[in-house]
Amino acid sequence: MPRREATPEQAAEAASPELDVDLSQVQALVEEIDPQGNLIALLQRAQAVFGYLPEPVVDEIARLSGIPSSRIYGIITFYAQFTTVPTGRHKVWVCHGTACHVAGATRITEAMEQELEVGDGETRADREFTLDSVACMGACSQAPVMRVDDETFGNLSADETRKVARKLLEQVLAERGGEADA
């Protein structure tokens, strides 16, 4: 599925020095997981901690391990799991496996793109949603399927997908309203 690439704005933001990242956590990770031979596992843990892999984190791993950052980026850009840009608070995965494809997954993605106003493989500017496609979730008999964070949806129609999206938007708005009141 499409690798996520940074828009120029996102890249600029990721590289900005104001980025609030506690680099001492990187030290702890490098001590816990030996970067030589376990680089992928280390990056997976780092991404779990920071949510993504910002430049200062990669540079710090490079500095502590002696592995050139070019090599680390070689790995980050090779594997679909890694991202150098922040992702949304809610993650939406639409399955595009074969069974979901023949059952109309393209229309599910289209519906989500329109309702959430975010492109496939992208994160909304307000960082509420990231929309992604995945190759197969193994729930072929419920095709087409979609996952929103930990919630799963099967046997979807475009119409139902729009309902799910609208509910999500309402929820996000309600949470924001709550914050504003407080």
Next chain:
Amino acid sequence: MPETIPAEGVKVGVSAGPNGRRRVSVCAGTACVFAGSMKIHDAFVAEIAEAGLQEQVEVTIIGCHGLCSQGPLAVVSDGDTYYPRLKLKDVKTVVEQHLAGGDVVEKLLYVDPATGERIACAHDIPFYKAQHRIALRDVGVINPESLDEYLARGGYEAARMALTTMTPEKIVEAVLESGLRGRGGAGFPTGMKWKFAAASPGETKYIICNGDEGDPGAFMDASIMDGDPHAVLEGMLIGSYAIGAHEGYIYVRAEYPLAVKRLRMAIKAAEERGLLGDDALGSGWSFHLKIKEGAGAFVCGEETALIASIEGKRGMPRTRPPFPAVSGLWGKPTNINNVETWANVPWIIAHGAAAYAAYGNDTCKGTKAFSLAGKIVNGGLVEVPMGSTLRHVIFDVGGGIKDGKKFKAVQLGGPSGGCVPASLLDTPVDYESLAATGAIVGSGGMVVADDSTCMVDLAKFFLQFTQNESCGKCVPCRLGTKRMLEILTRITEGKGEEGDIERLESMALNIKKTSLCGLGQTAPNPVLTTIRYFRDEYQAHIDDHRCPALSCEALITYAIDPDACTGCTLCAKKCPVDAATGEKKQPHVIDQALCIRCDACRAACKFDAVRVVSGPEEIAAAVRAQHA
């Protein structure tokens, strides 16, 4: 089938729990979870407590029970009563009427679509009856998070026998004699592979389980890893002793978090009981097992790429030889087998090579697991003897095509495989026979297509996948698939050119011949087989700008048939872009300039008034009719 095959390990069933209590087993396979089975599980726990039955009845989860299209489902141990498609409100009924009252809930039982009869016992359902389960023997039977349940089914007895009474040579011999071939798709004789790795000089050797099941539409390996993790562990333990490896890795695809969790639990439990680790099973043999999580790259299913990925590198394939048996992980002799292959090993050791070889045909022995998906009645996980015909798998086990539609093709082997048409339904499922059709057994994904599936679009879908997943190391794969994809895309957009089919064919052959690894060598297969069997469909797109399956969005138009439309306004309500409009009780109209072809109106219409048409003349006529 021979009489000598023991009944256990072949049937699907749910026994009472290890402590003899009655039990409700709720399927927690991926598809059932998507259908809401965990809520059903929690409801059973609550209702059973409510009824005061918690001392007599336990609720447990099981791995994929197989018939995923009937999920969420539960099986009650009394007579293995099968309750499919459960809704939350049904749970109370089952608890009150069946568990408390002792009466099977007739109205919730499975209905055989062929006869219309209700069937109570899981084993009597044709879908299960037609199968022979070896690799899947415990999947959907035991609680995958319980080592005790695996042990109660004879688990680790094969490993005990192998490690304490057999020599490594005897084990390799048994695997050779069983005729087991690599279940990941290539079909290389497993015993031969083991023999090479065992004979390879060197103190340190490794074994690896390839759980990077990346074919979209295939979920057999996931079901084994999260439904019966100990079967994989036990197979690897036996293999480690036969080959002489003290360390092993299970490489699991990033998208399978449940498999990772269950495998971790299984390894921990087995180590605590002394079944794995130093002095495994008290035999003096030591074997340590680690899990490596993939990071999302399809090409890592290729063995040399997988090894690079375990080493923490970019997962790019390299040329062979040297084969991993000579120089694999960290440059040491390494043996890689797929999940299903490993899971077969304990059964072969326990029941003997001859029992396994009794299944199958001349070239392919044993059984093979398949995942059935697409436009099929019984979508799910199945295991049948090698050499069964496609017709048997799709119609006898799979129940035929959904919604009474017509079978068009079955896609086998995912992005490396091909589409087999109706005329070849009697092809036996084995490596050689399927290769002759241009498809492959592959890892075992079968996706069934009906008339509404466009073959050009399906070929494009797979090529898009392989194009995206090409590691970029060699030119034919990196650039060749890109050029092919461009041609396919313009064909589906009605911009195909004369000679495009021939161009695709010639590029496909070149890519197959000159790519470095299996990904590139097989990437053109979906295109080649669809051209071979559905050339007229390509021609219709190119010559007539028409998609016969009414699927390619650029070539279809939605229009309302004024004679059928009752003016119920439902389509106007459902249309997300306000393209469908009209007065109440008056025929509606779809504005072609606004329509985004999302299918919402057609799906909503109760009067079949929304027509989908393709081809310039048909479109013009349908649009004219709307305004007539």
